[in-house]
Amino acid sequence: MEWKDTMKPAGPVTLNNGWTLEVNHGVCIGAAPCTAMAPNTFALDDDAKAAILATVDQDDQETILNAARSCPVAAIIIKDAEGNVIFPA
Numbered sequence: 801m802e803w804k805d806t807m808k809p810a811g812p813v814t815l816n817n818g819w820t821l822e823v824n825h826g827v828c829i830g831a832a833p834c835t836a837m838a839p840n841t842f843a844l845d846d847d848a849k850a851a852i853l854a855t856v857d858q859d860d861q862e863t864i865l866n867a868a869r870s871c872p873v874a875a876i877i878i879k880d881a882e883g884n885v886i887f888p889a
């Protein structure tokens with residue numbers, strides 16, 4: 801697996817669109833709908849927690865947003881370029 805940021809695979813990482821994306825590993829339960837919704841963005845790491853792939857910028861905003869919405873524990877946090885939280889809303 802190649803992560804966007806190998807030093808912090810769960811983020812926060814900044815995307816090309818200016819968004820900051822992070823997976824809260826404290827609450828992620830590895831349920832994995834995020835990996836199905838946005839396969840270029842999320843994959844499970846060795847601890848079965850979602851992390852952010854190097855290919856994240858290949859998924860569009862709606863795809864990433866839908867992945868965040870699909871998370872049963874709201875572990876995916878998205879901020880815009882100004883640092884405002886887009887999700888969870």
Ligand code: SF4
Pocket residue numbers: 823827828829830831832833834835842849850870871872873874875876
């Ligand atoms: S959907 Fe949520 S709980 Fe499941 S792997 Fe993704 S971030 Fe973790």
